[in-house]
Amino acid sequence: MPVKSFPLMGLFLFLMGCVVSPTLSLDAKAREWGMTRKVIPGAEFRHVVYTHHFGQPRKTLHVYLDGDGSPWINRRWISRDPTPRNPLALRLMAQDSVPSVYLGRPCYHGLANDPPCTPQLWTYGRYSLRVVDSMAVALTHLLGADNFNELVLIGYSGGGALAMLLAERLPQTVAVVTIAGNLNPVAWARHHGYTSLWDSLNPSQQPPLNPVIFQLHLLGGRDQNILPSMVRPAVSRQKHAKLHLLADFDHVCCWWRIWPSVLAALHLRDHPMVSETMLSH
Template sequence: MKRTIARQHIRGGAQWRPSRPASAVQLCLLLLVLVGCTGQSAQRVAQQAQFVSEVAQGDPFLHQLYLSPSHGKGVLHIYIEGDGRPWRTRKLVSLDPTPRTPLMLQLMVMDSAPSLYLGRPCYFNLGDPRCSAQWWTHWRYSETVVASLDKVIDQFASEYQGVALFGHSGGGALAMLLAARREDVRSVLTLAGNLDIDAWADYRGYSRLEGSLNPVLSPPLAPKVQQLHLIGERDAIITPSMLSRAVARQPSAELRVIADIDHACCWQKFWPAILAELKE
């Protein structure tokens, strides 16, 4: 089966602080992210980074991808975005859930390893006829969604020695669900990961996501899989205590609470040091 249906090269626990300062190159990339990317679309960020844009066929959904120009046979870093904007108000569904600020793509700009930004089903206005609002609301973490993401990863994973899954917020939930079904996962790294979707819904006063899988109910990942779950001290959406209870079900996982961080800001400051800790 042909991997892509479209291809385009776009040109144009305790509080923790990083112990290793960023290099000059990393600081330049950080400046690009903080100054040049904030509020920009994913396409704009990808253009600046000279990423390759592809649309891949999952099963059954289409997925927007961005690939770094880095090559090699090491571990493929896979970035999964958060939920974006599934609802306009508490009662009105958004017509387009695509994040206004693609945090995970911004972080991928700072990563020198081979990397893939894996777009979620029904995001990025791909005109997929299978899409309806259910897939970015109540079914956003469903078996069908996870299986389609998994299918796309299969199209790339054989070229590498393994994969590392990185996810922010709801992307963290999907990273854990994917890790539970794959044998080639070397590490899972979540930022403010929604690892107990029922606890999150109850805390926020939302209806529970009927039809979605809850990562906290999955069996623990194998000890060989490095797990690092990060949460901002000031996060009011996924609280440190909420994440701590979920991570406690993973005996081999590490939880860190980072000072001066909330749900979305300012992960870029810490990303180079976080990447340096991966055991690859």
């Protein structure tokens, strides 16, 4: 190796050492916001969860499901750690004053080397039956351990798909909220020219949810990732659901600004109140 390459190699190693993994970064944010980290069993997999306000005598549990994170690097290489680098769902949960849990997916949050994890579970099978079933078992464990009997499922981006898929499996579900939710992965992949998520379930092709479940679907008018044309058909099939479009919001910005108002409307199961909140932004 030429001598002149050593400074470059040293710089590369230095920069690599300065990079904080998404798992460690998310852990730090959770601690900063007063959350407690646990690892709980699912069906086939372990799940990292972060709990908040679990000491309160409440019967309802809010469950936050984050986006897909980084399954791929530059759309070419499979990521070794798909954990979200910008955990928006965690940030929203920090504003929630009722008992809440941030439920990690199989193989995320530093568990990618757990058996039987394979990259399939965060790439083409990120919404697969195995993933959904394991998350459902993990939630059932939390419900039983802490005596909750109602679930509110809150999903951001790809977490919106999982919220819909989990709701049909968990009879304790009383409400579903999606934020920029990927409710039709087939249409999403086709629009962006991505390889189909061929091993994943498609919420838009599942039977409608129980009509007693209150559904609130939020979407940004400037979102270039999830478009209204992908979401509207999926929402229109549901019995107690409404899509609210915020003209000046995109895929990331600025959901935390309205989150307290959304939570208040959610508590009352009040679509008109949500509409008023949307009009004020």
